[in-house]
Amino acid sequence: xxxxxxxxxxxxxxxxxxxxxxxxxxxxxxxxxxxxxxxxxxxxxxxxxxxxxxxxxxxxxxxxxxxxxxxxxxxxxxxxxxxxxxxxxxxxxxxxxxxxxxxxxxxxxxxxxxxxxxxxxxxxxxxxxxx
Numbered sequence: 001x002x003x004x005x006x007x008x009x010x011x012x013x014x015x016x017x018x019x020x021x022x023x024x025x026x027x028x029x030x031x032x033x034x035x036x037x038x039x040x041x042x043x044x045x046x047x048x049x050x051x052x053x054x055x056x057x058x059x060x061x062x063x064x065x066x067x068x069x070x071x072x073x074x075x076x077x078x079x080x081x082x083x084x085x086x087x088x089x090x091x092x093x094x095x096x097x098x099x100x101x102x103x104x105x106x107x108x109x110x111x112x113x114x115x116x117x118x119x120x121x122x123x124x125x126x127x128x129x130x131x
Contacts, residue, residue, distance in 0.1 A: 006082070011105055013085045022049075024092045029053060029074075031061045039065035043072070049089035054080060056096035077101060 017023050024046065031038045039062070043051075053074040055062065066072045075084060077097040085091065093101070 007105070009082045010080065010085070013082050014091075014101070017085065017091055022090055024090065025095055025098050026092060027095050029055060029059060029062050029094060031065055034061040034064035036065055036068050039069070039072075046092065047090060050087070051090040051092050052084055052088035053092050053094075054097045054101075055094045056100055 014023070029042070031042065050071045051073075053062065053066065053072060054077050055074060056077055058076060059074070062074050066074050073084065073088065077093075077100045080101070
């Protein structure tokens with residue numbers, strides 16, 4: 001699959017998750033010890049859903065703490081893919097990972113409003129906008 005097509009699919013899926021309020025951002029994932037109980041304390045503060053934890057740098061404590069749980073998967077930001085986005089309900093980004101995603105897709109902070117053409121002459125492709 002071409003690189004541009006993969007990026008477009010990933011951007012589209014992230015946009016869809018954002019519209020559905022399924023993306024959260026945290027400052028960092030810090031644990032005192034690599035134990036599942038420690039991770040569960042952190043997890044209890046978050047919404048209950050199958051979650052994909054997207055981090056900027058490899059965090060061994062997080063990986064060891066979450067490996068016994070089927071409903072959580074830690075993932076490096078550069079390995080983010082559409083398949084994982086479909087498997088998990090909630091996407092939780094580390095703040096630095098979210099900044100990296102913005103750099104990858106060159107996301108601008110301002111939001112442009114897209115005005116559709118009159119319904120009589122517009123086609124479906126012309127009405128759809130890219131976020």
